[in-house]
């Protein structure tokens with residue numbers, strides 16, 4: 001399993017970033033090799049479509065699972081098309097969330113907010 | 122003469138000023154470019170003469186032609202395309218119809234289809250032609266509607282075009298003031314009002330438009346927006362008092378210049394001042 005998680009800092013003990021499209025980094029954690037790679041979120045400064053572009057980063061890095069606090073409809077649509085499983089983050093660190101997922105204790109996230117289109121910007 | 126009326130945020134009196142300016146002219150064209158929330162028509166209550174749908178071009182993929190080179194994805198700076206399952210997905214509501222992906226695709230995998238994003242209503246209210254732009258909820262941009270609204274408008278000094286701009290200072294506002302001969306900035310007498318005034322002030326100076334300020338909701342106390350104008354040497358075109366009677370008429374969607382002599386005089390003199398400014402600009406610039 002390769003898990004993607006939006007994070008503010010490159011640190012497994014820090015908290016998950018509540019935002020997805022505007023987060024600083026994505027952590028890609030491979031549960032088999034225990035390897036963690038941080039990838040910069042290039043969508044961060046987009047005026048519109050940040051969620052779509054961020055979701056593209058998740059897809060392109062080959063994740064099959066994502067843990068997030070909330071997601072926009074467009075981002076969710078990209079991830080669902082790529083058959084990526086979406087789980088809802090719990091309070092606690094990145095490590096706590098990975099732990100919880102591996103113990104099958106996370107709920108799936110299936111409630112997505114309407115996109116902020118950066119209208120007129 | 123095209124007069125654009127702007128403000129940094131909604132609710133400052135932008136529509137009040139636009140509607141009344143058009144109403145005191147001998148005849149006028151009023152154009153509501155605030156396409157996300159057009160409300161000038163509530164005051165004019167025009168008889169609708171015609172309606173026109175506004176379409177944009179949206180790319181449509183023929184997946185059998187796509188070879189997966191991702192050139193379109195890299196090109197789209199609006200992030201309206203995502204590459205999943207070996208082909209691009211198009212997000213219609215994020216697409217800005219720039220046509221880039223269609224051009225850039227080496228396989229001609231995209232064609233363009235029309236998508237309805239809103240409409241323009243044309244009506245008449247006494248001597249005012251009323252144009253209203255309406256953007257459907259959730260659409261990426263109202264600029265195509267603004268372009269439709271502003272295209273081919275006849276105007277003279279005697280028959281001004283008054284453009285009620287969207288609030289703020291984004292692209293859509295720039296598009297609305299593009300052809301204006303004069304910009305009127307409406308400001309409230311608070312510190313926050315100064316902040317909003319500064320936004321539109323920077324925009325009109327960037328576009329090198331002649332402009333002046335209308336101070337709205339003025340009380341006897343200190344007016345930070347007035348101080349801002351004095352400091353920057355900005356022409357104050359008119360001061361509209363904070364007046365419960367005006368507030369009441371306005372909230373009932375009545376045109377104050379039609380209901381009160383005092384306000385008829387105020388807006389007539391404002392229109393006069395603007396006309397003089399425009400004539401002065403045209404003589405000094407020609």
Ligand code: SF4
Pocket residue numbers: 180196197198199200201202211215216217218219220221222223
């Ligand atoms: S038309 Fe322009 S904005 Fe729309 S998807 Fe193509 S490149 Fe992106």
Ligand code: SF4
Pocket residue numbers: 186187188189190191192193194209225226227228229230231
């Ligand atoms: S540019 Fe054309 S061929 Fe290349 S990925 Fe996009 S649609 Fe496919």
